[in-house]
Amino acid sequence: MHTQRKFRPLTFADVLIYAFMIVVVLICFIPFVYMLALSLSSPEAIINNKVSLFPVGLNFAAYEQIFTYPNFFKAYGNTIFYTAAGTLISLFMSALFAYAMSKRFLFGHKLVMMLIVFSMFFSGGLIPTYLLISNLHLTGTPWAMLLPFALNQFNLIILINFFRAIPSEIEEAAIIDGLSYFGILRRVILPLSTPALATIGLYTAVFFWNDWFNGLIYLNTDQYPVMLFLRNIVNGTTMVGDGAGAADKSTIAMSIKSAVIITSTLPIIILYPMLQRFFVAGLTVGSVKG
Amino acid sequence: MTDTTILSKTPSGTYVPPNPKWRHFRRYWQLYVMMLLPLCHFLLFKYAPLIGNVLAFRRYRPGMGPYGTEWVGFAYFERFLQDPSFWRAFNNTLILSFGNILINFPIPIIFALLLYEIRSKRFRKFVQTVSYMPRFISTVVVIAILGELLSPSSGLLNRVLGSLFGMDPIYFVNEPQFFRPLYILTETWQFTGWTAIIYLAAITGVNRELFEAADIDGATRFQKVIYVTIPSIMSTIMVMLILNVGSLLSLGFEKVLLMYTPSNAMVSDIIDTLVYRTGLTNQNYSYATAIGLFSGIIGVILVSTTNWFSKKMSGESIY
Numbered sequence: 001m002h003t004q005r006k007f008r009p010l011t012f013a014d015v016l017i018y019a020f021m022i023v024v025v026l027i028c029f030i031p032f033v034y035m036l037a038l039s040l041s042s043p044e045a046i047i048n049n050k051v052s053l054f055p056v057g058l059n060f061a062a063y064e065q066i067f068t069y070p071n072f073f074k075a076y077g078n079t080i081f082y083t084a085a086g087t088l089i090s091l092f093m094s095a096l097f098a099y100a101m102s103k104r105f106l107f108g109h110k111l112v113m114m115l116i117v118f119s120m121f122f123s124g125g126l127i128p129t130y131l132l133i134s135n136l137h138l139t140g141t142p143w144a145m146l147l148p149f150a151l152n153q154f155n156l157i158i159l160i161n162f163f164r165a166i167p168s169e170i171e172e173a174a175i176i177d178g179l180s181y182f183g184i185l186r187r188v189i190l191p192l193s194t195p196a197l198a199t200i201g202l203y204t205a206v207f208f209w210n211d212w213f214n215g216l217i218y219l220n221t222d223q224y225p226v227m228l229f230l231r232n233i234v235n236g237t238t239m240v241g242d243g244a245g246a247a248d249k250s251t252i253a254m255s256i257k258s259a260v261i262i263t264s265t266l267p268i269i270i271l272y273p274m275l276q277r278f279f280v281a282g283l284t285v286g287s288v289k290g
Numbered sequence: 291m292t293d294t295t296i297l298s299k300t301p302s303g304t305y306v307p308p309n310p311k312w313r314h315f316r317r318y319w320q321l322y323v324m325m326l327l328p329l330c331h332f333l334l335f336k337y338a339p340l341i342g343n344v345l346a347f348r349r350y351r352p353g354m355g356p357y358g359t360e361w362v363g364f365a366y367f368e369r370f371l372q373d374p375s376f377w378r379a380f381n382n383t384l385i386l387s388f389g390n391i392l393i394n395f396p397i398p399i400i401f402a403l404l405l406y407e408i409r410s411k412r413f414r415k416f417v418q419t420v421s422y423m424p425r426f427i428s429t430v431v432v433i434a435i436l437g438e439l440l441s442p443s444s445g446l447l448n449r450v451l452g453s454l455f456g457m458d459p460i461y462f463v464n465e466p467q468f469f470r471p472l473y474i475l476t477e478t479w480q481f482t483g484w485t486a487i488i489y490l491a492a493i494t495g496v497n498r499e500l501f502e503a504a505d506i507d508g509a510t511r512f513q514k515v516i517y518v519t520i521p522s523i524m525s526t527i528m529v530m531l532i533l534n535v536g537s538l539l540s541l542g543f544e545k546v547l548l549m550y551t552p553s554n555a556m557v558s559d560i561i562d563t564l565v566y567r568t569g570l571t572n573q574n575y576s577y578a579t580a581i582g583l584f585s586g587i588i589g590v591i592l593v594s595t596t597n598w599f600s601k602k603m604s605g606e607s608i609y
Binding site (some may be wrong): 131 | 301302314318320321322324325327328329331332334335336337338340341342343345353360401404405407408409413416417419421422423424426427429430431432434437438439444446448450479483487488511538545546547548562565566569570575578579582583585587590593
């Protein structure tokens with residue numbers, strides 16, 4: 001709203017607010033800066049507590065180590081696979097479901113809608129879900145990571161509302177041209193829906209990228225995603241680092257830990273500024289996401 | 291086109307007789323097929339576990355299916371209601387949840403109000419974007435970074451405390467008294483910016499004229515916030531409160547699991563971690579299912595009560 005610009009002199013409150021916000025920004029950044037510094041510092045500097053926000057004794061040994069560590073590579077590859085496949089499967093199922101559900105004239109529409117909403121409040125619980133998946137013999141297979149979370153009710157509702165907002169004239173024109181509903185979905189609706197699909201695709205991708213607990217309870221060690229690998233390093237289940245003496249071992253372990261942290265979070269941090277507008281769009285499009 | 295003598299053309303191009311139900315299916319069968327696969331998936335993975343909760347009332351025997359073999363009534367419920375570790379977990383859950391809501395419910399609101407007061411639009415966008423980045427960081431990474439920052443031997447915090455105040459290093463992560471503050475503060479770090487988006491959207495939706503009227507009445511900036519902004523976003527606040535209270539019992543289970551050490555077990559064991567331990571680690575499936583069911587039902591009661599309460603007080607509700 002470009003009305004007359006009121007020039008109000010900077011008040012004390014303004015200065016305070018600006019200062020506070022700068023502190024907030026720093027608090028968000030500093031943990032990562034510290035991790036980056038740790039991962040790039042030499043072991044002697046770390047032992048002597050010389051590292052604060054800048055690397056001391058620039059040293060890429062930690063990164064060399066993890067890139068030659070076969071389990072890390074496998075875990076990273078697993079994460080990429082789960083994220084890509086999981087997101088595709090989820091988008092596929094959600095698009096089918098949401099498009100069909102966007103037509104209010106279908107029989108059973110109200111019932112299915114109620115089923116969707118009801119399941120948002122009542123979920124099965126950890127043990128029943130685990131028993132179901134192990135009885136379906138999905139444990140120890142990648143499907144345990146990909147299938148159970150393919151459909152997310154929040155994303156479904158976002159997509160259903162989005163599809164409903166597409167003018168029906170477009171579909172009617174396509175029907176007149178002889179297109180089947182599958183064809184309409186593929187050639188007309190989906191191309192029009194890229195913003196919504198991008199939004200829920202990104203939410204889903206972040207979920208899969210960060211998921212570690214499902215890997216813990218359903219997968220074997222060589223199928224672990226990188227976040228679970230990191231967790232095992234942190235709680236000592238997986239030992240990393242090798243050095244001449246005990247002291248060396250622990251410091252190199254620290255820089256390795258920070259190197260794993262940086263590499264596993266880096267994709268998100270880098271892609272985030274470009275993609276964050278999609279995240280916000282999904283949030284404000286009518287459904288409150290927790 | 292309700293004239294029954296007219297034949298209708300379906301998307302696949304054939305002509306069909308005018309019986310309405312038949313015509314409906316002939317025309318729209320593809321949509322039903324579309325729905326079939328996802329619907330089966332949905333029923334399987336979201337509703338079959340709900341039925342699986344019947345295990346709370348039946349004895350589980352390995353290899354005999356996920357629904358148990360014989361009815362035992364409320365035996366497991368009686369058992370956990372008498373188990374002190376259950377009540378300890380229950381108390382921990384409540385205390386942690388209340389503390390979390392107490393601190394982390396108002397903070398995003400205040401943050402959103404402050405954000406709105408930033409005069410430079412570019413700076414505001416920048417702060418916003420940075421502030422909700424932590425929400426996309428995995429909990430594992432957050433806790434790993436926390437461990438490094440608070441490490442007694444080399445962590446930044448202990449070093450600063452040591453050099454500024456000469457304090458001995460504190461083993462933050464292990465000490466029980468720091469568990470709750472650490473949990474709550476990491477929640478603040480991760481979710482304040484994200485939650486503030488919702489409030490900020492509500493604040494920007496407030497009618498300008500209200501602010502102008504307040505200006506005419508000579509209100510200060512602060513008074514405008516208290517008397518115009520906050521009442522206008524009260525409906526959003528109430529809905530968020532209902533959602534928060536409703537999930538009182540289902541805390542960030544993953545984070546607690548990651549922060550758990552034997553030393554802080556007395557405060558860090560919550561209902562969900564108890565279910566995880568007794569169920570998955572000790573394979574006491576029926577017992578754990580009973581606890582989970584109990585906690586789920588309480589959650590539903592909480593949501594309904596808060597919802598009803600809010601309806602009475604302010605007319606706001608989520609259903």
